[in-house]
Amino acid sequence: MARNRRASVINDLVHIASRLPSWASLASALISYLVLHHFADRPVQVATKPGSALPTNMADILFQPLLNVLQYAIPMAFLFGALISAVKAFSGRRLAKQYLVTPAGQNNVSKPAESHHGTENMSWQQFELLVGQAFRQAGYSVVDGGEQGPDGGVDVHLKKDGQTFLVQCKHWRARSVGVSVVRELYGVMTAAGAKGGFVVTSGDFTEEARAFANGKRISLIDGAKLDTMLRKAAQSVPEDALKPSEIHSEIVLCPRCSSPMVKRRARQGANVGQEFWGCSRFPQCRGIRN
Known part of the structure; x- marks a missing residue:
């Protein structure tokens, strides 16, 4: 049981580190090693009282072997998390390159509804990585992956200028994204105090979804808009224009x-x-x- 709990703590630490920028995880690995190594490297002197067989510093003696393990385990967890973050970023860039060179990606501007913008063969995990890369190109700091499992809560967290933005991805091929999805993200966004939110789909949105998002700090990005973001590197979606009426002024369907x-x-x-x-x-x- 104790071993399982320790493994769970390390796994949680890896998960947290993977959601940090790579530089932050690397810095945390270095700092945690220096601090823990300082305490683990200190010799522990056994102190006893006259007439007592038990040391008075028993806690220090028992804790010393744990420090010897933690001085390596915790930094390794941060390093592994940084590796996961880097792999996700690399995978997102690779998917974006593949998207741009595939025939479906080249033809999707004229027929977005038919080709689904070159994403029809992607899994939902790959679609989230592609969306993350689109925002990365737009100047955001991206955390790929939100809650566990498909369609569970926020899929991608964004940071820009100290502000937080939340993204919900819907890799739906056959139907439009409805108002319930937009309403759900808006509630999470409001509760978290996020600057704004995005719902991104490879397809389209219902009129009810567009009507609900109108006037709120939440933007609906359909397949055509996602295509534009991927094809224009460093093009930012202005935070002050997180309204469908303004976003869709660029792309009219x-x-x-x-x-x-x-x-x-x-x-x-x-x-x-x-x-x-x-x-x-x-x-x-x-x-x-x-």
């Missing part, structure tokens, strides 16, 4: 085929000279928005 739309100017008819949104797949699709 066609009401017919969900492809990105482009600004056009009417050349004839009653609205000649006026700007409007036209489907990027024109003339195959003739969807328009005012």
